[in-house]
Amino acid sequence: MxxxxxxxxxxxxxxxxxxxxxxxxxxxxxxxxxxxxxxxxxxxxxxxxxxxxxxxxxxxxxxxxxxxxxxxxxxxxxxxxxxxxxxxxxxxxxxxxxxxxxxxxxxxxxxxxxxxxxxxxxxxxxxxxxxxxxxxxxxxxxxxxxxxxxxxxxxxxxxxxxSSTKIRNALTVGDIDTANTFLGYPYFMTGTVAKGKQLGRTIGFPTANISIKEDYKLIPANGVYAASAVIDGKEEHGMMNIGTRPTVGGTERSIEVHFFNLDKDLYDKEIRVSMHYRLRDEQKFESVDALKGQLHKDREATLAYFKDNPA
The missing domain is CATH 3.40.50.620 (HUPs)
Structure with missing residues:
Protein backbone atom coordinates (compact mmCIF):
# COMPACT_ATOMS: atom_id res chain seq x y z
CA MET A 1 0.00 0.00 0.00
CA SER A 163 -20.21 3.15 15.04
CA SER A 164 -16.99 4.64 16.33
CA THR A 165 -19.02 6.60 18.88
CA LYS A 166 -20.56 3.43 20.33
CA ILE A 167 -17.11 1.86 20.64
CA ARG A 168 -15.67 4.96 22.31
CA ASN A 169 -18.56 4.98 24.78
CA ALA A 170 -18.01 1.30 25.61
CA LEU A 171 -14.29 1.76 26.21
CA THR A 172 -14.88 4.82 28.37
CA VAL A 173 -16.83 2.66 30.86
CA GLY A 174 -14.50 -0.34 30.54
CA ASP A 175 -16.87 -2.49 28.47
CA ILE A 176 -14.09 -4.13 26.51
CA ASP A 177 -16.31 -7.05 25.40
CA THR A 178 -18.72 -4.79 23.52
CA ALA A 179 -15.90 -2.69 22.08
CA ASN A 180 -14.03 -5.74 20.78
CA THR A 181 -17.21 -7.22 19.31
CA PHE A 182 -17.90 -4.02 17.40
CA LEU A 183 -14.28 -3.61 16.32
CA GLY A 184 -13.88 -7.20 15.14
CA TYR A 185 -10.50 -7.42 16.89
CA PRO A 186 -9.13 -6.70 20.40
CA TYR A 187 -8.70 -3.01 21.11
CA PHE A 188 -5.02 -2.13 21.21
CA MET A 189 -2.68 0.64 22.23
CA THR A 190 0.78 1.27 20.82
CA GLY A 191 3.43 2.85 22.98
CA THR A 192 7.02 2.84 24.13
CA VAL A 193 8.16 1.03 27.28
CA ALA A 194 9.44 3.68 29.69
CA LYS A 195 11.13 3.47 33.07
CA GLY A 196 8.70 3.60 35.96
CA LYS A 197 9.15 3.49 39.73
CA GLN A 198 9.76 -0.27 39.51
CA LEU A 199 7.50 -0.94 42.49
CA GLY A 200 6.12 -4.06 40.80
CA ARG A 201 9.48 -5.77 41.04
CA THR A 202 9.44 -5.52 44.82
CA ILE A 203 6.27 -7.65 45.06
CA GLY A 204 7.08 -10.12 42.31
CA PHE A 205 5.08 -8.50 39.52
CA PRO A 206 7.47 -6.44 37.35
CA THR A 207 5.65 -4.34 34.78
CA ALA A 208 6.32 -2.65 31.48
CA ASN A 209 5.17 0.97 31.70
CA ILE A 210 3.60 1.97 28.39
CA SER A 211 4.02 5.58 27.32
CA ILE A 212 1.68 6.72 24.53
CA LYS A 213 2.83 9.90 22.82
CA GLU A 214 -0.47 10.71 21.09
CA ASP A 215 -2.63 12.59 23.57
CA TYR A 216 -5.71 12.04 21.41
CA LYS A 217 -5.58 8.23 21.76
CA LEU A 218 -8.49 6.89 23.81
CA ILE A 219 -7.36 5.14 27.00
CA PRO A 220 -10.08 2.81 28.34
CA ALA A 221 -11.52 3.07 31.85
CA ASN A 222 -9.27 2.35 34.81
CA GLY A 223 -9.11 -1.31 35.73
CA VAL A 224 -7.27 -4.59 35.28
CA TYR A 225 -7.41 -6.32 31.90
CA ALA A 226 -6.19 -9.55 30.31
CA ALA A 227 -3.73 -8.40 27.65
CA SER A 228 -1.30 -9.65 25.04
CA ALA A 229 1.52 -8.35 22.87
CA VAL A 230 3.72 -9.79 20.16
CA ILE A 231 7.32 -9.31 21.30
CA ASP A 232 10.21 -10.48 19.11
CA GLY A 233 7.79 -12.53 17.03
CA LYS A 234 6.14 -14.35 19.96
CA GLU A 235 2.76 -13.67 21.52
CA GLU A 236 3.11 -12.94 25.22
CA HIS A 237 0.20 -12.96 27.67
CA GLY A 238 -0.13 -10.79 30.71
CA MET A 239 -2.35 -8.49 32.71
CA MET A 240 -2.63 -4.74 32.29
CA ASN A 241 -3.44 -2.15 34.92
CA ILE A 242 -4.76 1.25 33.89
CA GLY A 243 -5.01 3.66 36.79
CA THR A 244 -3.24 5.59 39.52
CA ARG A 245 -2.00 2.69 41.75
CA PRO A 246 -3.76 4.02 44.87
CA THR A 247 -2.48 1.27 47.20
CA VAL A 248 1.09 2.55 46.84
CA GLY A 249 0.14 6.22 46.95
CA GLY A 250 0.09 6.84 43.22
CA THR A 251 -1.66 9.91 41.84
CA GLU A 252 -0.81 9.98 38.11
CA ARG A 253 -2.59 7.71 35.66
CA SER A 254 -0.38 5.07 34.10
CA ILE A 255 -0.58 2.00 31.87
CA GLU A 256 1.39 -1.00 33.10
CA VAL A 257 1.59 -4.57 31.82
CA HIS A 258 2.92 -7.58 33.70
CA PHE A 259 3.89 -10.30 31.20
CA PHE A 260 3.82 -13.79 32.66
CA ASN A 261 6.70 -15.64 31.05
CA LEU A 262 8.93 -12.88 29.82
CA ASP A 263 12.35 -11.95 31.16
CA LYS A 264 13.63 -9.35 28.70
CA ASP A 265 14.73 -5.75 28.82
CA LEU A 266 11.89 -3.92 27.07
CA TYR A 267 12.96 -0.34 27.83
CA ASP A 268 12.57 1.99 24.83
CA LYS A 269 10.94 -0.80 22.83
CA GLU A 270 7.71 0.05 20.99
CA ILE A 271 5.02 -2.53 21.61
CA ARG A 272 1.37 -2.93 20.70
CA VAL A 273 -0.73 -4.22 23.60
CA SER A 274 -4.13 -5.78 22.88
CA MET A 275 -6.88 -5.83 25.50
CA HIS A 276 -9.02 -8.97 25.62
CA TYR A 277 -11.03 -9.06 28.84
CA ARG A 278 -11.71 -6.85 31.86
CA LEU A 279 -10.96 -8.58 35.15
CA ARG A 280 -12.00 -5.92 37.66
CA ASP A 281 -11.99 -2.28 38.69
CA GLU A 282 -8.85 -0.72 40.04
CA GLN A 283 -9.13 -0.52 43.82
CA LYS A 284 -7.22 0.59 46.88
CA PHE A 285 -6.19 -2.29 49.13
CA GLU A 286 -5.55 -2.11 52.87
CA SER A 287 -1.93 -3.15 52.43
CA VAL A 288 0.68 -4.08 49.84
CA ASP A 289 0.31 -7.72 50.94
CA ALA A 290 -3.41 -7.57 50.19
CA LEU A 291 -2.61 -6.11 46.75
CA LYS A 292 -0.10 -8.87 46.14
CA GLY A 293 -2.70 -11.50 47.05
CA GLN A 294 -5.17 -10.00 44.58
CA LEU A 295 -2.54 -9.88 41.82
CA HIS A 296 -2.01 -13.63 42.22
CA LYS A 297 -5.78 -14.11 41.77
CA ASP A 298 -5.72 -11.82 38.73
CA ARG A 299 -2.90 -13.87 37.25
CA GLU A 300 -4.83 -17.12 37.65
CA ALA A 301 -7.95 -15.57 36.17
CA THR A 302 -6.00 -14.25 33.18
CA LEU A 303 -4.28 -17.58 32.55
CA ALA A 304 -7.68 -19.29 32.69
CA TYR A 305 -9.09 -16.76 30.22
CA PHE A 306 -6.36 -17.37 27.64
CA LYS A 307 -6.64 -21.15 28.15
CA ASP A 308 -10.36 -20.94 27.32
CA ASN A 309 -9.84 -18.38 24.55
CA PRO A 310 -6.73 -19.39 22.56
CA ALA A 311 -5.58 -17.04 19.81
Whole structure:
Protein backbone atom coordinates (compact mmCIF):
# COMPACT_ATOMS: atom_id res chain seq x y z
CA MET A 1 0.00 0.00 0.00
CA UNK A 2 1.26 3.45 -0.92
CA UNK A 3 0.71 6.17 1.67
CA UNK A 4 0.44 9.84 0.70
CA UNK A 5 0.44 12.65 3.27
CA UNK A 6 -1.76 14.95 1.23
CA UNK A 7 -3.96 14.98 -1.85
CA UNK A 8 -1.32 17.06 -3.62
CA UNK A 9 1.26 14.28 -3.12
CA UNK A 10 -0.90 11.64 -4.80
CA UNK A 11 0.05 10.49 -8.25
CA UNK A 12 -0.97 7.43 -10.23
CA UNK A 13 -1.34 6.65 -13.94
CA UNK A 14 -4.35 4.45 -13.23
CA UNK A 15 -7.98 5.34 -12.67
CA UNK A 16 -9.12 5.00 -9.07
CA UNK A 17 -12.09 3.72 -7.13
CA UNK A 18 -12.41 5.87 -4.04
CA UNK A 19 -14.03 5.88 -0.66
CA UNK A 20 -13.54 8.53 1.98
CA UNK A 21 -14.14 9.09 5.67
CA UNK A 22 -12.45 9.24 9.05
CA UNK A 23 -12.44 5.43 9.50
CA UNK A 24 -11.63 5.75 13.20
CA UNK A 25 -10.89 2.27 14.53
CA UNK A 26 -11.49 0.62 11.13
CA UNK A 27 -14.28 -1.40 12.75
CA UNK A 28 -16.93 -3.85 11.54
CA UNK A 29 -19.12 -1.01 10.37
CA UNK A 30 -16.39 -0.04 7.89
CA UNK A 31 -15.89 -3.59 6.61
CA UNK A 32 -18.66 -3.70 3.99
CA UNK A 33 -17.52 -0.51 2.31
CA UNK A 34 -13.83 -1.55 2.31
CA UNK A 35 -14.67 -5.03 1.02
CA UNK A 36 -16.70 -3.51 -1.81
CA UNK A 37 -13.88 -1.08 -2.59
CA UNK A 38 -11.33 -3.89 -2.91
CA UNK A 39 -13.65 -6.18 -4.88
CA UNK A 40 -14.67 -3.44 -7.29
CA UNK A 41 -11.13 -2.22 -7.92
CA UNK A 42 -9.84 -5.71 -8.63
CA UNK A 43 -12.72 -6.46 -10.99
CA UNK A 44 -12.30 -3.21 -12.94
CA UNK A 45 -8.50 -2.97 -13.05
CA UNK A 46 -8.60 0.36 -11.23
CA UNK A 47 -6.60 1.15 -8.10
CA UNK A 48 -8.34 1.25 -4.73
CA UNK A 49 -7.94 4.48 -2.76
CA UNK A 50 -9.05 5.55 0.70
CA UNK A 51 -9.06 9.28 1.40
CA UNK A 52 -9.00 10.00 5.12
CA UNK A 53 -8.14 13.03 7.20
CA UNK A 54 -6.02 14.11 10.12
CA UNK A 55 -6.71 15.86 12.41
CA UNK A 56 -10.20 14.41 12.81
CA UNK A 57 -12.63 17.05 11.47
CA UNK A 58 -14.25 17.43 14.89
CA UNK A 59 -10.88 18.48 16.31
CA UNK A 60 -10.85 21.38 13.86
CA UNK A 61 -14.51 22.34 13.59
CA UNK A 62 -15.51 21.66 17.21
CA UNK A 63 -12.39 22.56 19.15
CA UNK A 64 -14.13 22.17 22.52
CA UNK A 65 -15.21 18.59 21.80
CA UNK A 66 -11.99 17.02 23.21
CA UNK A 67 -12.66 13.91 21.15
CA UNK A 68 -10.45 10.88 21.80
CA UNK A 69 -9.81 8.50 18.92
CA UNK A 70 -9.79 4.72 18.69
CA UNK A 71 -6.71 4.65 16.51
CA UNK A 72 -3.67 6.83 16.02
CA UNK A 73 -2.93 7.74 12.43
CA UNK A 74 -0.19 5.06 12.29
CA UNK A 75 -2.54 2.42 13.73
CA UNK A 76 -5.25 3.36 11.25
CA UNK A 77 -2.83 3.05 8.34
CA UNK A 78 -1.82 -0.46 9.48
CA UNK A 79 -5.44 -1.57 9.88
CA UNK A 80 -6.29 -0.27 6.40
CA UNK A 81 -3.20 -1.87 4.88
CA UNK A 82 -4.38 -5.23 6.19
CA UNK A 83 -7.33 -4.97 3.79
CA UNK A 84 -4.99 -4.96 0.80
CA UNK A 85 -5.54 -1.38 -0.33
CA UNK A 86 -3.48 0.09 -3.14
CA UNK A 87 -3.44 3.70 -1.91
CA UNK A 88 -4.10 5.66 1.27
CA UNK A 89 -4.19 9.45 1.39
CA UNK A 90 -4.03 11.05 4.83
CA UNK A 91 -4.93 14.64 4.07
CA UNK A 92 -4.40 17.46 6.60
CA UNK A 93 -7.86 18.67 7.54
CA UNK A 94 -8.14 22.39 8.17
CA UNK A 95 -10.65 25.22 7.90
CA UNK A 96 -9.65 26.00 4.31
CA UNK A 97 -10.39 22.43 3.25
CA UNK A 98 -13.72 22.48 5.07
CA UNK A 99 -14.76 25.56 3.07
CA UNK A 100 -14.41 23.94 -0.34
CA UNK A 101 -17.72 23.94 -2.15
CA UNK A 102 -19.17 20.59 -3.15
CA UNK A 103 -18.32 21.17 -6.82
CA UNK A 104 -14.77 22.31 -6.01
CA UNK A 105 -14.26 19.13 -4.02
CA UNK A 106 -15.61 16.95 -6.81
CA UNK A 107 -13.91 18.62 -9.78
CA UNK A 108 -10.62 19.80 -8.30
CA UNK A 109 -9.97 16.81 -6.06
CA UNK A 110 -11.93 13.72 -7.06
CA UNK A 111 -11.76 14.28 -10.82
CA UNK A 112 -8.59 16.28 -11.47
CA UNK A 113 -6.32 14.94 -8.69
CA UNK A 114 -7.58 11.42 -7.98
CA UNK A 115 -8.67 10.42 -11.52
CA UNK A 116 -11.80 8.89 -10.10
CA UNK A 117 -13.71 6.17 -11.94
CA UNK A 118 -16.11 5.35 -9.11
CA UNK A 119 -16.83 6.44 -5.56
CA UNK A 120 -18.32 4.07 -2.98
CA UNK A 121 -20.06 5.99 -0.23
CA UNK A 122 -22.74 5.77 2.45
CA UNK A 123 -26.30 6.77 1.61
CA UNK A 124 -26.24 9.58 4.20
CA UNK A 125 -22.86 11.07 3.26
CA UNK A 126 -22.78 14.86 3.20
CA UNK A 127 -19.94 16.99 1.84
CA UNK A 128 -18.89 20.42 0.70
CA UNK A 129 -18.94 23.69 2.62
CA UNK A 130 -21.23 23.38 5.67
CA UNK A 131 -21.99 19.81 4.54
CA UNK A 132 -24.76 21.07 2.29
CA UNK A 133 -24.40 18.50 -0.53
CA UNK A 134 -25.78 14.96 -0.29
CA UNK A 135 -25.72 11.69 -2.20
CA UNK A 136 -28.14 13.01 -4.85
CA UNK A 137 -25.77 15.91 -5.56
CA UNK A 138 -22.87 13.46 -5.81
CA UNK A 139 -24.78 11.34 -8.35
CA UNK A 140 -25.51 14.48 -10.37
CA UNK A 141 -21.81 15.42 -10.32
CA UNK A 142 -20.94 11.87 -11.33
CA UNK A 143 -23.14 12.15 -14.41
CA UNK A 144 -21.59 15.50 -15.26
CA UNK A 145 -17.93 14.53 -14.73
CA UNK A 146 -18.05 10.92 -15.81
CA UNK A 147 -17.71 8.77 -12.70
CA UNK A 148 -19.98 6.21 -11.07
CA UNK A 149 -21.48 6.52 -7.60
CA UNK A 150 -22.08 3.30 -5.68
CA UNK A 151 -24.28 3.86 -2.65
CA UNK A 152 -24.12 1.88 0.59
CA UNK A 153 -27.78 1.57 1.55
CA UNK A 154 -29.34 2.32 4.93
CA UNK A 155 -30.16 -1.38 5.28
CA UNK A 156 -26.50 -2.38 4.91
CA UNK A 157 -25.37 0.31 7.35
CA UNK A 158 -28.03 -0.54 9.92
CA UNK A 159 -27.30 -4.26 9.73
CA UNK A 160 -24.08 -3.75 11.67
CA UNK A 161 -25.39 -1.17 14.19
CA UNK A 162 -21.73 -0.30 14.75
CA SER A 163 -20.21 3.15 15.04
CA SER A 164 -16.99 4.64 16.33
CA THR A 165 -19.02 6.60 18.88
CA LYS A 166 -20.56 3.43 20.33
CA ILE A 167 -17.11 1.86 20.64
CA ARG A 168 -15.67 4.96 22.31
CA ASN A 169 -18.56 4.98 24.78
CA ALA A 170 -18.01 1.30 25.61
CA LEU A 171 -14.29 1.76 26.21
CA THR A 172 -14.88 4.82 28.37
CA VAL A 173 -16.83 2.66 30.86
CA GLY A 174 -14.50 -0.34 30.54
CA ASP A 175 -16.87 -2.49 28.47
CA ILE A 176 -14.09 -4.13 26.51
CA ASP A 177 -16.31 -7.05 25.40
CA THR A 178 -18.72 -4.79 23.52
CA ALA A 179 -15.90 -2.69 22.08
CA ASN A 180 -14.03 -5.74 20.78
CA THR A 181 -17.21 -7.22 19.31
CA PHE A 182 -17.90 -4.02 17.40
CA LEU A 183 -14.28 -3.61 16.32
CA GLY A 184 -13.88 -7.20 15.14
CA TYR A 185 -10.50 -7.42 16.89
CA PRO A 186 -9.13 -6.70 20.40
CA TYR A 187 -8.70 -3.01 21.11
CA PHE A 188 -5.02 -2.13 21.21
CA MET A 189 -2.68 0.64 22.23
CA THR A 190 0.78 1.27 20.82
CA GLY A 191 3.43 2.85 22.98
CA THR A 192 7.02 2.84 24.13
CA VAL A 193 8.16 1.03 27.28
CA ALA A 194 9.44 3.68 29.69
CA LYS A 195 11.13 3.47 33.07
CA GLY A 196 8.70 3.60 35.96
CA LYS A 197 9.15 3.49 39.73
CA GLN A 198 9.76 -0.27 39.51
CA LEU A 199 7.50 -0.94 42.49
CA GLY A 200 6.12 -4.06 40.80
CA ARG A 201 9.48 -5.77 41.04
CA THR A 202 9.44 -5.52 44.82
CA ILE A 203 6.27 -7.65 45.06
CA GLY A 204 7.08 -10.12 42.31
CA PHE A 205 5.08 -8.50 39.52
CA PRO A 206 7.47 -6.44 37.35
CA THR A 207 5.65 -4.34 34.78
CA ALA A 208 6.32 -2.65 31.48
CA ASN A 209 5.17 0.97 31.70
CA ILE A 210 3.60 1.97 28.39
CA SER A 211 4.02 5.58 27.32
CA ILE A 212 1.68 6.72 24.53
CA LYS A 213 2.83 9.90 22.82
CA GLU A 214 -0.47 10.71 21.09
CA ASP A 215 -2.63 12.59 23.57
CA TYR A 216 -5.71 12.04 21.41
CA LYS A 217 -5.58 8.23 21.76
CA LEU A 218 -8.49 6.89 23.81
CA ILE A 219 -7.36 5.14 27.00
CA PRO A 220 -10.08 2.81 28.34
CA ALA A 221 -11.52 3.07 31.85
CA ASN A 222 -9.27 2.35 34.81
CA GLY A 223 -9.11 -1.31 35.73
CA VAL A 224 -7.27 -4.59 35.28
CA TYR A 225 -7.41 -6.32 31.90
CA ALA A 226 -6.19 -9.55 30.31
CA ALA A 227 -3.73 -8.40 27.65
CA SER A 228 -1.30 -9.65 25.04
CA ALA A 229 1.52 -8.35 22.87
CA VAL A 230 3.72 -9.79 20.16
CA ILE A 231 7.32 -9.31 21.30
CA ASP A 232 10.21 -10.48 19.11
CA GLY A 233 7.79 -12.53 17.03
CA LYS A 234 6.14 -14.35 19.96
CA GLU A 235 2.76 -13.67 21.52
CA GLU A 236 3.11 -12.94 25.22
CA HIS A 237 0.20 -12.96 27.67
CA GLY A 238 -0.13 -10.79 30.71
CA MET A 239 -2.35 -8.49 32.71
CA MET A 240 -2.63 -4.74 32.29
CA ASN A 241 -3.44 -2.15 34.92
CA ILE A 242 -4.76 1.25 33.89
CA GLY A 243 -5.01 3.66 36.79
CA THR A 244 -3.24 5.59 39.52
CA ARG A 245 -2.00 2.69 41.75
CA PRO A 246 -3.76 4.02 44.87
CA THR A 247 -2.48 1.27 47.20
CA VAL A 248 1.09 2.55 46.84
CA GLY A 249 0.14 6.22 46.95
CA GLY A 250 0.09 6.84 43.22
CA THR A 251 -1.66 9.91 41.84
CA GLU A 252 -0.81 9.98 38.11
CA ARG A 253 -2.59 7.71 35.66
CA SER A 254 -0.38 5.07 34.10
CA ILE A 255 -0.58 2.00 31.87
CA GLU A 256 1.39 -1.00 33.10
CA VAL A 257 1.59 -4.57 31.82
CA HIS A 258 2.92 -7.58 33.70
CA PHE A 259 3.89 -10.30 31.20
CA PHE A 260 3.82 -13.79 32.66
CA ASN A 261 6.70 -15.64 31.05
CA LEU A 262 8.93 -12.88 29.82
CA ASP A 263 12.35 -11.95 31.16
CA LYS A 264 13.63 -9.35 28.70
CA ASP A 265 14.73 -5.75 28.82
CA LEU A 266 11.89 -3.92 27.07
CA TYR A 267 12.96 -0.34 27.83
CA ASP A 268 12.57 1.99 24.83
CA LYS A 269 10.94 -0.80 22.83
CA GLU A 270 7.71 0.05 20.99
CA ILE A 271 5.02 -2.53 21.61
CA ARG A 272 1.37 -2.93 20.70
CA VAL A 273 -0.73 -4.22 23.60
CA SER A 274 -4.13 -5.78 22.88
CA MET A 275 -6.88 -5.83 25.50
CA HIS A 276 -9.02 -8.97 25.62
CA TYR A 277 -11.03 -9.06 28.84
CA ARG A 278 -11.71 -6.85 31.86
CA LEU A 279 -10.96 -8.58 35.15
CA ARG A 280 -12.00 -5.92 37.66
CA ASP A 281 -11.99 -2.28 38.69
CA GLU A 282 -8.85 -0.72 40.04
CA GLN A 283 -9.13 -0.52 43.82
CA LYS A 284 -7.22 0.59 46.88
CA PHE A 285 -6.19 -2.29 49.13
CA GLU A 286 -5.55 -2.11 52.87
CA SER A 287 -1.93 -3.15 52.43
CA VAL A 288 0.68 -4.08 49.84
CA ASP A 289 0.31 -7.72 50.94
CA ALA A 290 -3.41 -7.57 50.19
CA LEU A 291 -2.61 -6.11 46.75
CA LYS A 292 -0.10 -8.87 46.14
CA GLY A 293 -2.70 -11.50 47.05
CA GLN A 294 -5.17 -10.00 44.58
CA LEU A 295 -2.54 -9.88 41.82
CA HIS A 296 -2.01 -13.63 42.22
CA LYS A 297 -5.78 -14.11 41.77
CA ASP A 298 -5.72 -11.82 38.73
CA ARG A 299 -2.90 -13.87 37.25
CA GLU A 300 -4.83 -17.12 37.65
CA ALA A 301 -7.95 -15.57 36.17
CA THR A 302 -6.00 -14.25 33.18
CA LEU A 303 -4.28 -17.58 32.55
CA ALA A 304 -7.68 -19.29 32.69
CA TYR A 305 -9.09 -16.76 30.22
CA PHE A 306 -6.36 -17.37 27.64
CA LYS A 307 -6.64 -21.15 28.15
CA ASP A 308 -10.36 -20.94 27.32
CA ASN A 309 -9.84 -18.38 24.55
CA PRO A 310 -6.73 -19.39 22.56
CA ALA A 311 -5.58 -17.04 19.81
Missing amino acids: KIFNSIQEFSSPAKTIVTLGTFDGVHKGHKSILDRLITSSRASGCESLVLTFFPHPRMVLQQNSDIKLLSTIEEKAQLLEDYGLDNLIIHPFDLAFSRLTAEEFVKDILVDKLSISKIIIGHDHRFGRNRTANIDDLIRFGNEYGFEVEKISALEVNETSV
